[in-house]
Amino acid sequence: MAHYLGVDVGSVSTNLVLIDEDENVIESIYIRTQGNPIRAVQEGMKILASRNKGAWEVKGVGATGSGRNLAGVIVGADVIKNEITAHAVASLREVPDVQTVLEIGGQDSKIIILRDGVVTDFAMNTVCAAGTGSFLDQQANRLNIPIEEFGNYALRSKNPVRIAGRCAVFAESDMVHKQQLGHRPEDIIRGLCEALVRNYLNNIAKGKEIRPRIVFQGGVAANAGMKAAFEDALGQEIYIPKHYNVMGALGAALLAKDAKVSNTSFKGFGISDINFTADSFECSGCPNHCEVVNIKMEGKVIARWGDRCNKWKVVDSTVA
Amino acid sequence: MRKVSFPYMGTSYIPFKNLLEAFGNEVVVPPKPTEETISLGTKFAPEFACYPFKIVLGTYVQCLEAGANTLVSSGGVGPCRAGLYTTLQEKILKDLGYEFEMITLEPPGRHFKDLLQSIKKLINAPLTLKDYISITRFVWKQLVLLDKVERLSHKIRPLEIKKGEATRVYKKCVELIASAEKYRDLPEIERECELLYDGIQKRDSDPIKIGIVGEIYVLLEPSSNLEIEEMLGELGVYVERSMFLSQYTIYNAVLDLFHMAGERNVKKTAAPYFKEMCGGHGRESVGNAILFAKRGFDGVIQLSPFTCIPEIVAKSILPKVCKEHGIGFLTISLDEQTGKEGLRTRLEAFVDLLMAKRNQTKSFTVKPQIAKEMA
Incomplete structure (x- = not known):
């Protein structure tokens, strides 16, 4: 039976999703990228390989996320798409009547507005990190509360404390000050969730018409405190899809299926054993001094990027 | 002898160099802005200054190092910070110990005498009317x-x-x-x-058409906008910019002399949304967006330097304008980032959105005016 693979390489997590011909999610894998996207993709493929009982015939591969070009080269992707489109596609598939997608990931957050099943507007944060998963992660760490518990703490709060939400620096210093005054951790955490939601709605969602159904996805959707804070602020029900944390990868898989490629460039599940390396050099051809990156497979350069003028562009132009 | 240099903006250095040379000056051609230029600019500029200020300041340092002793720049009027720029840049560079003369070319309509005096300084050859x-x-x-x-x-x-x-x-x-x-x-x-x-x-094919509006420097100098026009073109998009140097020169140097408002049409079009001038090219951004919509474009992208007030004003009006005229809108704020991926992601998604919209309305066959222009 035909299967399709989606790979989403983000700054914080790398996700892989395998779907079948009927678009059922067969496997989904969530791995921390930890600054090493090549290793993360290979590790994901290794897990998939171990679960593959020879029944999967991969007919198409999609890559997305900020590391989509890298993932595309390593896995052999047929479709390389931006994460905004991928998230919208996945959301529509899970919740066909969706009109608003709130997505908060590790290092970016976005809002996607859809009408009649078509994306009509979107925004992605450009200015700050206040309001993304990494910041929550960092604060959980500081308060010594496991990130998985963070949301439940917020739900226990009866008197949320007001925290400044506009900037991560303001938020953190506010939290420290309130903590030293003796406020309870759950009240501070709830206050932080409210601040992040306020920041999101005033910054990314500014001027956008948020209509139901509202879908909340991305890693941060796991945080019950954030969901509650969104529901409070918007006065509407928020829906969290089943595969909320791998929606980008799911979207990439769906896009690969839609592309109906006849001959996939998929390199097979065995790529976890191939030696991929990346190195870089500084080009001195002009004063730009571009940092050019080589992606090598078994020592042979298969892709190269980072140059502004394309003079180092490689070889196999069908991939990137 | 005067060794003259000036800010780098698109390809304007070519005619400007010829002009200054014909006037009997030696010209130090400014280098195309690179990461080195930006590093120099951000090092010496106030942190809150906008991106064009930093690029131009960095260029000046490079030109002075290359032996220029005279810098020529355009001045400006109105609330945009650019009017203050040459003065501030002159102070910063002199504090750094550079010796040079700064010549500011003010708009002729309001400062005709100043302008003539400035030009006189740059004419160092005996020239006849012919x-x-x-x-x-x-x-x-x-x-x-x-x-x-x-x-x-x-x-x-x-x-x-x-x-x-x-x-x-x-x-x-x-x-x-x-x-x-x-x-x-x-x-x-x-x-x-x-x-x-x-x-x-x-x-x-009939490509997706996107009009670009915004602040003049980031519009005209590709290295300040991450070569957005090239990037869009390679995504299969027809790009048109609201501003070109020749037309800008006519409006601001020739028409201004006779106290005629340039881009009257643009300003009139913007009027229902934007009555007052807010400095820079804020009002023109709104007017041009409407003109693009009327010509059947699919979307508008606004380019603005981070913290640019005129464009911030336009940015709050443009979503409504574009919605009412049924075209897509994306705003991009530019600063010293050199990574292109973030921009590429947004552009790809924007183009996807415009394509989906076209397929949905199926009206793309009836865009006669554009078809005629493209032919």
Whole structure:
């Protein structure tokens, strides 16, 4: 039976999703990228390989996320798409009547507005990190509360404390000050969730018409405190899809299926054993001094990027 | 002898160099802004200054290091910070110990005497009236031609079959135009450029059309906008910019002299949304967005330097304007980032959105005006 693979390489997590011909999610894998996207993709493929009982015939591969070009080269992707489109596609598939997608990931957050099943507007944060998963992660760490518990703490709060939400620096210093005054951790955490939601709605969602159904996805959707804070602020029900944390990868898989490629460039599940390396050099051809990156497979350069003028562009132009 | 230099903005350095040389000056051609320029600019500029300020300041440092003793820049009026820039840059550079003269060319309508005095300083050769006419004719034609080959690159890039060919031809054309020494060389170069573009293999399609509006420097200097026009062209998009240098020069140097408002049409179009001038090109951004919509474009992108007040004002109005006129809108705030991925992600998603919209409305066959312009 035909299967399709989606790979989403983000700054914080790398996700892989395998779907079948009927678009059922067969496997989904969530791995921390930890600054090493090549290793993360290979590790994901290794897990998939171990679960593959020879029944999967991969007919198409999609890559997305900020590391989509890298993932595309390593896995052999047929479709390389931006994460905004991928998230919208996945959301529509899970919740066909969706009109608003709130997505908060590790290092970016976005809002996607859809009408009649078509994306009509979107925004992605450009200015700050206040309001993304990494910041929550960092604060959980500081308060010594496991990130998985963070949301439940917020739900226990009866008197949320007001925290400044506009900037991560303001938020953190506010939290420290309130903590030293003796406020309870759950009240501070709830206050932080409210601040992040306020920041999101005033910054990314500014001027956008948020209509139901509202879908909340991305890693941060796991945080019950954030969901509650969104529901409070918007006065509407928020829906969290089943595969909320791998929606980008799911979207990439769906896009690969839609592309109906006849001959996939998929390199097979065995790529976890191939030696991929990346190195870089500084080009001195002009004063730009571009940092050019080589992606090598078994020592042979298969892709190269980072140059502004394309003079180092490689070889196999069908991939990137 | 005067060794003159000036800010780098698009290809304007070519005619400007010829003009200053004909006036009897030695010219230090400013280098194209690179990461080094930006590093110098951000090092010496106030942190809150906008991106164009930093690039121009960095360019000045490089020019002074290369031996320039005179810097020429345009001034400005109105609430945009650019009006203050030359003064502030002069102070910063003199504090750094550079010795030079700063010559500011103010708009002629309001500061005619100042302007004449400034120009006088730059004329260091005995010239007759006939010389002036022939210099102006040559430099003007060169400017117009540079704009023409750039427009052609925007038109042809989305249609090219082999990626990168339009960019290559465009660079070649700029070289050819820059190599001209007198007016009589130019008609032949013009024909050659047209032939070069004709030689590119093109597909027959109706590309997505995006109009670009915003602040002049980030609009005209590709290295300050991460080469957005090239990036869009390679995504298969026809790009048109609301501003070109030749037209800007007419509005701000010629019409201003006679106290006639340039871009009257643009300002009138913006009026229902934007009555007052807010400095910079805020009002023009709104007016041009509407004009693009009326000509059947699919979307508008606004480019603004981070913290640019006139564009922030326009940014709060543009979503409504574009919604009412049924076209897509994306705003991009530029600063010293050199990573292109974030921008590419947004552009790809924006183009996807515009395509989906087109397929949904199915009205894309009836865009006669654009079809005519593209032909």
